[in-house]
Amino acid sequence: xxxxxIISAFGDTNCDKVYEEVYxxxxxxxxxxxxxxxxxNDGSLVMNQIITNINDSEIxxxxxxxxxxxxxxxxxxxxxxxxxSRVFLTCREDHNSASPNxxxxxxxxxxxxxxxxxxxxxxxxxKKLHEQLxxxxxxxxxxxxxxDATQHTTPKKPHSKRFDQIANSxxxx
Numbered sequence: 001x002x003x004x005x006i007i008s009a010f011g012d013t014n015c016d017k018v019y020e021e022v023y024x025x026x027x028x029x030x031x032x033x034x035x036x037x038x039x040x041n042d043g044s045l046v047m048n049q050i051i052t053n054i055n056d057s058e059i060x061x062x063x064x065x066x067x068x069x070x071x072x073x074x075x076x077x078x079x080x081x082x083x084x085s086r087v088f089l090t091c092r093e094d095h096n097s098a099s100p101n102x103x104x105x106x107x108x109x110x111x112x113x114x115x116x117x118x119x120x121x122x123x124x125x126x127k128k129l130h131e132q133l134x135x136x137x138x139x140x141x142x143x144x145x146x147x148d149a150t151q152h153t154t155p156k157k158p159h160s161k162r163f164d165q166i167a168n169s170x171x172x173x
Contacts, residue, residue, distance in 0.1 A: 008063035
């Protein structure tokens with residue numbers, strides 16, 4: 001079964017609710033296994049698990065809520081690994097400076113990802129996020145299938161490297 005790697009803050013009541021009520025049901029409806037490291041941790045080096053999941057997952061859902069540096073790092077890695085068409089960004093509405101619900105004292109979307117398509121959510125209307133996000137994932141999946149069919153190839157996943165291998169190769173330069 002293909003996987004959906006979910007990048008988000010852990011232990012936040014709202015983020016956990018979005019995970020349980022939106023991301024997990026979307027994965028079920030799309031026949032994907034949801035993977036969030038606090039829920040599925042194999043005990044190995046966490047950075048290796050992150051890189052492997054980013055490289056191997058069909059879909060990556062990344063929630064920017066609370067502006068966690070590790071979440072931004074993981075999104076940056078995914079985009080650097082040419083996985084950006086597989087990344088779906090979400091964030092709580094009050095982080096959006098263009099929203100009437102924006103809270104200046106709250107976290108905000110950082111400028112380096114603010115130009116991307118972000119699905120904003122409100123905790124009182126998660127049905128809207130579910131519908132929008134599922135529709136976008138289905139639409140992109142259809143386009144991947146068309147591209148694969150015209151190229152007469154099966155899609156190749158990026159070569160998986162462990163974080164320590166990447167770091168060691170960078171140190172040799």
